[in-house]
Amino acid sequence: MKRNKHAVIIVFIVWALIVGLGWALLSHYENVPGQSQPLPEHWPLATKVRRTPGLPTLLMFVHPHCPCSRASAGELSLIMAHSQKKVRAQVLFLRPETLSEQWVKTDLWDSAMRIPGVEVVMDDQGKEARIFHANVSGQVMLYDARGNLVFSGGITPSRGHQGDNDGRDAIVSFLTKGIILHKQTPFFGCLLFSSLQQS
């Protein structure tokens, strides 16, 4: 009887360790951000993305099949709810060279289309992503009305996880109060290009 009890306790400890380890791995995976590259501090001349004079521009680069970016789309809809007419927001969906437009038009595309005040653009062969040095789905850049980069990073608290986060606060704060709370935040998502390694 006593032996059984000890065995159960040992099994419990083993179980707790295994589950704890699994939990740690999952948490680590979800909380390790993408590696940031130096971004253009001023609006690049090579881009074909349009700006509206007198309005800041928000760009979000998205891999159309990235499940983690659903959380980013959700957060963007919250940002737009606060500051719809204070920014020109554009979501750029990657379309690799060999793939059709249909491949791009996923449920994520539809979700982005439904966000009021957001333009959804197809980024053929990832040209714009390369111009802006974006390499991770869900990566956001905010340029002020004069074309200066005021914020870059993610707008989710962790990978594919919605919720209060510094990125959203920083953008909303700049658009509503003109205050820059954070210049950069970590970003989480699928890699836009296979040639780049995810950190």
Add this chain to the structure above:
Amino acid sequence: MGNTEALKNMDRAVQERTKVLFLEHQQRIFKQTDRLFVGLMMFQWIAGIVIALVISPKTWMGPASQTHAHVWAAIFLGGGIASFPVALGIFAPGRIMTRNVIAVAQMLFSALLIHLTGGRIETHFHVFGSLAFLAFYRDWRILIPATIVVAIDHMVRGIFWPQSVFGVLTASPWRWVEHAAWVIFEDIFLIRSCRRSVVEMRHIAERTAQLEAHNQLVDVKVKERTRELFESKEELASEITERKKLKNMMIQSEKMAAVGQLAAGVAHEINNPVGFISNNIEMLEQYTTDYTKILRMVENLQKSIEEENMEKAKSIVKAMSQFEQEINLDYIINDTGKLLQYTQRGIERIQKIVMDLRTFAREDHGAIDFVKIEEVIDSILSIVQNELKYKAELKKNYGDTPLVKCNTQRVGQVFINLLVNAIQAIEKKGAIEVKTYKEDGHVCVDVRDTGKGIEPKNLEKIFDPFFTTKPVGQGTGLGLSVSYEIIKKHGGEIKVQSKIGEGTVFTVQLPVNL
């Protein structure tokens, strides 16, 4: 003092039983809830995999993809979380360890599902739903490990990945306390609900124990009453048997009283043939002496002839002739036959009277036979013959009646009572008619006398026990009562019609059972 002690013992027994019933009920709930969670764990595991496959099946690198880490987490981490509590739920249901592990695992599932659904606020309700589910155990203590798991999850992630749980990198290190506080807020209500449930369970156990004790008490009382009833039933049965015995004794006594009453008459009836038998024997004795003398003479005559003494033979023949004339031998020869015939008849008559009397007076064993009612009546008439012949002319009017099923002795007793009453009702000289006939499925016997009749006021009472109009010493007052009882027992009836100064008719009806 004894009662107080018994009450105390009963209270103690109820308390102990309450404890047992409460623990049994609690254990039943623990096991049922364990089984419920086994199913829930399996469901959550499968649901987690489905969610992962639907929401985040793959992770992408440009056009290339591979299975998303969420899918592996749903399969392996979800399976790992579910495995131990499921095993405990199946193999060790009801144990404290099982429900604590289940509580921990359930909260881990909440966290996993929140991750798999991308942190949707709706999925956070799983935490509160799980706590409510855990309250099914009605054991508030298991809410503690569940709450601790939530607190630790938030605390650890708050320390290592604050943004993942609080959204900001610069959150207070104590912000996890706020999250835990909301869980504790729900815990307070659930703990209160659990405690109230436990109190109610105790009440139920107490009431059940009291009911059981009451039922046991009732059971004991029922058994006691049944035993008492059984005993009284036995007493009653023995009393009924005793009464039956007494009744039989009474009938027998009444019968013997009738026999006693008739004894003188019967003796007289026997005495008559005995008288003439005695006379006949006396005469026959005389005749035998004469026959003996003649035989001697014949013997001497034979000897004389053999000796060829003719003189002596002649003298013997002369003497014989003289003697024959003297005794009137022809008459003696003729009379001897008659005497023997009369004697034989006398003996037969005595035999019949004795047999009839013996048949009537012997102890009754309740034998039932199919009989001709006229034979029973004739047998009784021979017993009452002496009383009858001096007071009444008997007229028998027998019809063609079928056999009836009856106790001969008992029915004979009825007719003796009716005939004796009829004889006693005739003051000087009268007539008695016995008539038999069949009517409406009954064999009927009318005993009609031309006696003084019964007064109408007495007609209703004549079948009552101990009612008699006869002088003291002549009747027991039981005759008609016993007769009524006997005929009733045979399924028949006894009726009476009477007119003062003209006579009385008693009618006995016995059912034909053929």
